[in-house]
Amino acid sequence: VILILACIGVINTYGQYKKETLSKKQQKKEERRERINALSKQEEEGEVVFNKQNVFGIKMITDGYGLSYEYGRYKSNRKTLLFQFEFNEKRHPKEKSSPASISGFQINSVRFGKTNNFYQVKLGLALQNRIGGKGNKNGVAVTGILGGGLSIGLMKPYYVEVQDLGRKTYPAIIDSGYVALSAAGIFVGWKDVKFNPGAHAKVAMRFDYGRFNETVTAIEVGLMGEVYSKKVSQLAYVKEKQFFLSAYISLLLGRRK
Numbered sequence: 001v002i003l004i005l006a007c008i009g010v011i012n013t014y015g016q017y018k019k020e021t022l023s024k025k026q027q028k029k030e031e032r033r034e035r036i037n038a039l040s041k042q043e044e045e046g047e048v049v050f051n052k053q054n055v056f057g058i059k060m061i062t063d064g065y066g067l068s069y070e071y072g073r074y075k076s077n078r079k080t081l082l083f084q085f086e087f088n089e090k091r092h093p094k095e096k097s098s099p100a101s102i103s104g105f106q107i108n109s110v111r112f113g114k115t116n117n118f119y120q121v122k123l124g125l126a127l128q129n130r131i132g133g134k135g136n137k138n139g140v141a142v143t144g145i146l147g148g149g150l151s152i153g154l155m156k157p158y159y160v161e162v163q164d165l166g167r168k169t170y171p172a173i174i175d176s177g178y179v180a181l182s183a184a185g186i187f188v189g190w191k192d193v194k195f196n197p198g199a200h201a202k203v204a205m206r207f208d209y210g211r212f213n214e215t216v217t218a219i220e221v222g223l224m225g226e227v228y229s230k231k232v233s234q235l236a237y238v239k240e241k242q243f244f245l246s247a248y249i250s251l252l253l254g255r256r257k
Helices: 002-044
Strands: 052-061 064-074 079-090 101-103 106-108 116-133 140-157 159-162 166-169 180-183 194-209 215-232 241-256
Touching: 052 079, 052 215, 064 116, 064 241, 079 140, 116 194, 116 215, 140 215
Parallel strands: none
Antiparallel strands: 052 064, 052 241, 064 079, 079 116, 101 106, 116 140, 140 194, 159 166, 159 180, 194 215, 215 241
16 A cells, blocks of 8 residues: 555655756747847837957858858848958869888878968958848748958968988979978977968858847858969969869858847
8 A cells, every 4th residue: 555655655755856957948939930020029119239249150161161250230121240260271173192001000191292371361341231031930041141341361381201311391292202201280380381362352252040030040152262472382283373263152150149
């Protein structure tokens, strides 16, 4: 009898706990729905729904990759002023790597003929303008972005470990009889970096999922052009360029306030 009563007590307690948990979840859903409705009403009345946003991004470029950060100030429900920072690496489309070998915890491979790692630090200003989207409150907001700014090119020599002769760069080891063993590593060569200032401009489309949510989840696709004060050497015996045109796609994550 005691065992049966204990089981009944446990079942009743669990049932009550489950009801309270479901009630809390329903309450949170209701609060979120009310908050979204309030934001939608503010927008319909012409008020600025959010004031600012902080967004981080991972970018895949047709000739490289990069990371980005932006701080946005809302000027109206449709227009946002973006202050942007990017760090990218640009690679030449003709680059080829030797088969990788593993030594200890380091993966060694050589990019034949590579003369410099070409990094870019970008500081820019852009205007984001919402041009359309679904009518529902958690729809996709489609925005256009036009911007530009300063680019600082960092040309870091690409050093290669050669047999019995320490470190050399291309084209010094081409047709010289040197045997390239492995790349010297990402941390080698920074003391020999050369700066190459320039400018950039871009045009893009951003697809922002759930524009009334505090969380930013968006995809951006666009074109960007860059011009530098000096020609950039990336591969030996390949024509050097000052102007670069590329396409990109970015995954953006952040928060609005």
